[in-house]
Amino acid sequence: MSDNFRAKLRKAKNQGVNSLKKFLNLPSQSKLYGPSGLATNWLDYNGYSQSDVAWQQVYPTIKCHWNPQKTTNWGRYTYNFTKNLKPEIPPTGVVIIPNGQVMDIQGYTFTKDDQFLVDVSYWRHRLGYANLPKEKYPTEKIKGTCLSLMTNASSNYCHFLLDSLPRLHLFYQAGYTLDDVDYILLHQPISPNAWSIFRQLGINESKCQWAKKNTTFQADTLIATTHPSLNLHHPRWLVDFMTKKIDLKPCQPQRRLYIPRPTGRRKVANEDELLSILTEYGFEIFKPEEEVNQPQVFHEASIIVASHGAALSNLVFCQPGTKVLELMxxxxxxxxxxxxxxVAGLEHHYIIGKTTQPISYVGGLCFHDFIINPTFLTKALYFLTK
Incomplete structure (x- = not known):
C-alpha cells in the first residue's frame, strides 16, 4: 500500500467520523461514545404523539441572539464563546407519563416501556453524549401523581439552581399547581443557602421525595418538564422567574466581590499573588459557603471577579449592568x-490562564489548577473600577 493511498484512506476516514460527530452534535475533539446503554432507546417531543406520553407545549422555539462582541478579553488567550452555541432553544413544556420512571440523582427519565426521554435531560441537543447505565437500578413505587424536578448533575448547586428549580415555572405555565400532585421528586438541597432558596419557592417539604443514588422511582403518573433551556444556554424567562420568586431587597449595587475557590478543581494557583491587587481596588473576599443568603449578596454587587464555577450561577440574581470578570x-x-x-443584561469580561500541568487540547474537560497573570488582572480592574 503506497503512502499516497494511505493518506487518502486516512482523509476519507476522518471526513466520515467528523460528519457523524456533526450529526450527533459532538465537538471535533470528542470521541464518539453515545448514545449508549439505556439511552439507545430514546424518544423526543417529536415522537410523543406515537406513544402514551402527553405533551403540553409552554414555549415555542425561542430564537437566541448570542453576540460574540458582548464580552471583553483582558488576557493573552481569546475564546469565541458563541462558536458552540445554538441559534435557538427548542420548544419547552411539560410531559405527562403514565407509570413514568426517574432514575438516580442524574434524573434519567423513562416511559413505562423504558424509552429514554431525551428532552428532559441536558442532552436534548447532543444525544451523542448520553452515556447511560446499561441496566435500570432497583425500583421504588410512588403512589399517585408525582412532579419531577430532577435534572442531570442535580447535586451540583449550579444545576440545582438553573436546571432543576426553574422547571417549576414550566409546570405552572402549563396550568398546574402543587396541589395537583401528591409528591415532588428532586434532589435534597445541598447547603443552607440552597435550602433557603428552596423554601422561598413555596414547595411543601412534606410532599418531597428526595432522589437517591442507584435508585429508580416509578410513579402512577409522572409529570416532568423538558430541560428549561439547553446545556450552556439560558432563556430570559428563567432569569425573570428566579428573581421574582426569591426575596431580593431593593438596593443600589455597590459591592465589589472577589469569590475565591479554596477547594475543589480548577483553582487559581497564584491566588495569593492576586489578593493584594484586588484589595487595592476595593474588593472584598466573599466566601459563598459561609453565606446563607447568596442571592442578596450578588444582588448588591456592582463588580464580581471569580473563577469559573458553580458560585457564578448566582449571577441570575444580579442587577442589570453588573460587571463580571470570569477567570478561566x-x-x-x-x-x-x-x-x-x-440574558440577564450583565457585562461579561474574562481572562484565560494556563493550566499548571500540560493539557491534551484547549477547552476540554480539565481539572488542573491554572495561573492568572497579575498584569492582566490589574489592567482589567483599572478599567472595571473607573
Missing amino acids: SNGHLREYFFTLCQ
Missing part, C-alpha cells in the same frame, strides 16, 4: 456564564 482555565472553557450574562 485554558483547559476548561465553557459558555454557561457568558450566556447567563447576556
